[in-house]
Amino acid sequence: MRPYDEATKARIPVYDNHHFDPKLGRVDPDYPKGPTIGVRNDNAGGRVPDGVNLHTAKGGFQTALNDHIKKDLGFTIKQWNDLPDATRQLHLRRYYACFGIPLPF
């Protein structure tokens, strides 16, 4: 059986792990052990000219997902809404699999 964390072992290039903000902020003792999400960080160390660092970007998971839909997949929200349910589901499952998060819908 394919383990859920398999995708996290073959990360998308230029994506780095970023901790979710914990309930108590960074003083939360569980912060280092908390869940992470891959975010674009292709300007770290000048790896990509004019690259993007979303570590410091505004927003949480919803914003990151919407950016993926718009910038990486190239859909407007209207185009996204017009996709068949199964296609939206496939895109979403691929995205979540990159972070080792199951999407059982």
Add this chain to the structure above:
Amino acid sequence: MTYHDQLEQLTIDFARDIDIARNVESSNQEDDLAIKAAIVGFSYNSPTSDWAKGHYDFVRNRLEADYSSDQLDDYGENGENVRLFFALAIGFLLGLYQQERLSDDQFKEGEQQIPGFTMLHLPRLTEQPV
């Protein structure tokens, strides 16, 4: 029925639950419709008397991070529905968590799954104003 199945049901009963939220009476001025939607979601699994300031702060922080007015413009004329659905769903999970029916890890995973669930059902959630 898993909590994922119950989240699915929330999309079907969404308009009804927001109507219920409009009728929630609160003495707290800061309880806008989104917070009241979270309280309705919370009440699926926990008594509203258990709703506390910590729950309010948690939901408010999430709403400000991902569901501010300018961020909702992307979803079209009924973009406010996305904010309200998130509030309803995260309130639902908080109610389960309050009853210790979700572990810390399960709650975190559920919270992360809500955006995916929202985008899967976006056409249904935004097809008409609530």
